Amino acid sequence: MPEIYERHLTFTGNNLGRETTIMFTFDAPRKGMYKNFYPIVWRVCTFGKEGSYSMKASYTSQLAFLKTQVEDGSIIDAATCVNINLSCRKAKKTILTQDDEEVFHFSEPVPCEEGFMEAENKTGSVQDLAIGFVSPGELFPTPAHYYNDLGDGSTAVAATFTPKLRAYITSDYQESAILRSAIHTPCIFEYDLASLAENTTWNLTFDHRNGYKVSKADRQH
Structure with missing residues (x-):
């Protein structure tokens, strides 16, 4: 990395x-x-x-995907997040799911073939996600780019971040x-x-x- x-x-x-x-x-x-x-x-x-x-x-250049909460046009919180970066030019992918208790989870990022950092929605419903960076001393990452209305299954986030x-x-x-x-x-x-x-x-x-x-x-x- x-x-x-x-x-x-x-x-x-x-x-x-x-x-x-x-x-x-x-x-x-x-x-x-x-x-x-x-x-x-x-x-x-x-x-x-x-x-x-x-x-x-x-x-910091440590990037992360976030399951965001939006209110009145602003990001107000994150339900969960996962660190993700390109590693030795290999793309990384994580999957967002939701369990029976309606708790969101990102999977551990794994290499993929597309050449981007990706977060796929497999929760069964439309979700909002963001990519951001891990600020020193903060519990949740700072969102930088927002992806809304991501459909289940067929829709994924593919992002590089400069x-x-x-x-x-x-x-x-x-x-x-x-x-x-x-x-x-x-x-x-x-x-x-x-x-x-x-x-x-x-x-x-x-x-x-x-x-x-x-x-x-x-x-x-």
Whole structure:
């Protein structure tokens, strides 16, 4: 299995001149997005008009499938989950079932032939699933992409996941909200987290000529 890595990001803002809400999600365009699966809002943070502010966010490359619970368009909980990653370029597959007590179970992931990470629904009814990542110190994984209305038996989730994080200036979304369509405000930050150092700091700035900008701080480690 490829080595599991962590990425810790700090975003700072100082005297922005206006109250500013920044939203982070993994919504880089991919085939099937907003049709077969939907991005989920990861983090939302509001920086004040005056003074210094910061937000920390941590990601690990340990991926997981989740049986999600959805309310009012947001992921509110997970009934169960299972860790899953590509291993030596071999695909991995897990199966979701439901026992006589109506308890959900993911099977232990096994190699498959398709070249993706897969979660198949064999519960006997339509289910909602998500793929996400295991955040440090959290009991359940953080959902990143959502798959809804997966039929029994013939429908499966097939997913590869590249952690390309994007940021937008918008107050229209809450954390864990499911994005049903593309965000219309400009993206101001886009990085594949795998390409970054373990710890990075980023400065959010604003001026009336250039608008908002996120730039890497000079001192990194």
